[in-house]
Amino acid sequence: MRIASLLPAATEIVGALGLADDLVAVTFECDEPAGIRERRPVVVDTALPSGLTPGEIDAVVRDRAARGLPQYELDRDALHAAAPDLVLTQDLCRVCALPESTVAEALTDLEIDAHVLTVDPHTLDEVLDAVAAVARAADAEPAGEELVGDLRARLRHLDDVLADRPRPRVLALEWVDPPFLPGHWVPTMVRRAGGEPLAGVEGGRSVATRWDDARALAPDVVLVAPCGFGLDDAVAQAAVVREQLPDVALVAVDSASYVVRAGPRLVDGIEAIAHALHPDAVPAPPPGRVRRLEPS
Template structure:
């Protein structure tokens, strides 16, 4: 089967199922399996200018949304030439990835009859269901079942490790200029890690919050997890929190890999957050995943 992944999380799922050799197209953001975008044609690129700081990115995104402009560019000619059997996409967030509506329109234009699977989870359980769905469509049902069982076992191990410990209140910032509190499955990640999320919307979209509200939340820890960015950028953006909340512990995490991407590595994110919230309860994660900034 020829699989075109137009979503980084889907690329990660395909790789975890052992189907990397069936991937025939990816996006500019696909970085797992490592180096995959260097080995496969990239058919989705960003329409955002390079080199913007968080405030400027927010301004451009708001303008694009208000004017109905695309934030991603699909190379229709390349996709037509590749002629995939299965296309993996999403409708969860038009800011995060190319929406499936744009894919359907493109397929109609180029005359492609590929099967399209939209991956739109709102909870960890639905992320695991998405793995099952990809496995079923790609003919890897047994591999998907094994992977889901392994991920479930690791989540159970974290739950056992943090059971009985005080649940530290945590505010997760998905952006810092302006500040956004995370939604979708992120509050659940905090709970599974032994924390109590504050200000988050379970299963909903991330929402803006004022710095005065952040200060008034009286949380025990702030987790800086900027959407689409790695640990280095998270540590850098954590500076905004250090200045405004001088007495609150601050944790930075590689959000792009372990928090906002609806793939198998969300479980790595739960393990990393459990280590940050409850030192000693679980093994320390490998370098590059999470850091205690203060």
């Protein structure tokens, strides 16, 4: 089957199912399986300029949304040449990936007769369901059952390890300028990692807040998980949080790979955060995933 993945999370799922060789098109953000965007045509790119600060990104995104401009660009010629049988897309967040409506319009215009699967999980359980759905659409249901079973087993093991431990009060931030409280599966990730999430809407969208309100929550730990950024950038952006909450421990995490991307590596992210919160109970993850920054 020829699979076009227009969503990094879907590309990750396809790779985890052992179907990377079936991919015929990916996006500029697809980095899992490693090296996939160097081996396959990139049919989705960003419409945003490079080199912006978090505050500048927020301003540009808001401006383009207000003017009805897209955040992403679709290479229709490359998609047509890929001739996919299955197209994986999303309609969860127009800021995070190409929206389903743009994909549907392009497929109609290009006369591409492909099955389209829209992957729109809002919760951790729905992410696991999405893994199974991609497996079914790609005729790889047994591989999907095995993968989801392994992920659920790891989560159950973590629940057992952390069951009787004190839970630190955790404020997760998905952006720092301005600060955004978490949505969708992130509060659940904090809870499964042995923390008590202080704010955010489970299954809902992330929402902006004020630093005064963040301080009023009196967190023990702030999880710095800026959407789309890796660990080094999260550590750098933690300096903004440190200015606002100088006496609170910070946990910076590779959010792009392990927090905001709705794929199998969310479980890796939960395990990494759990180690940062409970280092004496949960083994350290591989380097590059998470870093705890104590107050000076």
